[in-house]
Amino acid sequence: MTLRRITILATICLFGVGLLISQAHAFKGTYKVGAVFSVTGRTSFLGDPEKKTAEMVVEQINKAGGINGKKLELIIYDTEGDATKANLAVKKLITKDKVAAVIGPSLSGTSLAVLPVAEKNKIPLISCAASYKIVHNEKTGKPYKWVFKTPQTDTMAVEAIYSHLFKRGLNKIAIMSVTSGFGASGRGELIRLAPTYGITIVADEKYGPKDTDMTAQLTKIKGKAPQAIVNWSVGPTQVTVLRNWRDLGMASMPFYQSHGFGSRKNIELAAGAAEGILCPLGSCNIAELLSANHPQKDVTMKYSQDYKIRY
Structure with missing residues (x-):
């Protein structure tokens, strides 16, 4: 499920x-x-x-x-x-x-x-x-x-990612985004909020929602030697870009996905390519791991159980 x-x-x-x-x-x-x-x-x-x-x-x-x-x-x-x-x-x-x-x-x-x-x-x-x-x-x-x-905004997701990068001392990044409404909105926030966190964007690559290979974009990024990559997309492209990233031997470079990646289906499709990547997630994805006193524990667990029983 x-x-x-x-x-x-x-x-x-x-x-x-x-x-x-x-x-x-x-x-x-x-x-x-x-x-x-x-x-x-x-x-x-x-x-x-x-x-x-x-x-x-x-x-x-x-x-x-x-x-x-x-x-x-x-x-x-x-x-x-x-x-x-x-x-x-x-x-x-x-x-x-x-x-x-x-x-x-x-x-x-x-x-x-x-x-x-x-x-x-x-x-x-x-x-x-x-x-x-x-x-x-x-x-x-x-x-x-x-x-x-209802979902968290792209602004919130960008702030979560940038806060994590800041804590790790990573301030030179590359961004990738799909040319859709979701990708364009996220890209805009990545660019707008970068100065607030002392982040420099050294590469800004885009791809289409139906693209099946992002090797060219990643090769350009590799040449810019960023400290991390942030990808903003939804759908099959966010899995494809991970596979290309690994195939190019870039797995040592930290890779962040948007909250659009927050689905177990994406992790299943990416298989081993998703190992080690980071992304902001809603509590529903980790309901079992929430502490007993977490304010969303009961509602997420009930939803999870009801869904499993029904489907």
Whole structure:
């Protein structure tokens, strides 16, 4: 069973939606909740567990009596990780299915594509993606009114990585990023926060979300002799770059992944190539290792157990 860093957050989303719709105008029969996840495609390792979690939690809520005596009706559409499909799905949920709120999408890029729809229609949308741009309107400098998200921001993840680098005395780094919404947002924060931690970026390489070899980028980085590499991507590319890194004999150079790597599925796919790499993780991934008095111990353990029993 693959525990995704987002799945526990998707659980919280559903309970949050319950609170939102319980205050909404009266619905006949059921409360409709929409969801858009990357159930299939390159990022299905994100969307599939999100879908399963959503279905599990709705079932639990309904068995407990629903919200204000009304059952939840969950309507899920698969975006396949595509921004256009995500946009059409959210429009359908709002205009045709008449949902009270929307959970998702799974990715930063698809979330950025649909947030104007939620804002225009004044329907709460709770994204499962990380970019701070999802909730922060850069034009106005203020938060969006109808769009929310649950994962830690890329800013938080960058700060965690840079703090670790600072403690290790590593201040000369190379960064790599995928040319997607998630990658661009993370790259921006890596560049913006570097001076705060006394970090110099000596190489800045990019690659596409469908690329299958990053040897050229890593070879350039190797020539710059950084003290560490920070990679910002999601999906198969973050596994590919690790294999290329090892094949080039660069394993002695510390390698950091973004919080997008925080899935057991990624570790399984990378096999031995992931040995020794570092990345920020949500507590759900290490629920069993949390101390008994950790504030998230009980909820993460319950979620983990419920998921294992169900799937």
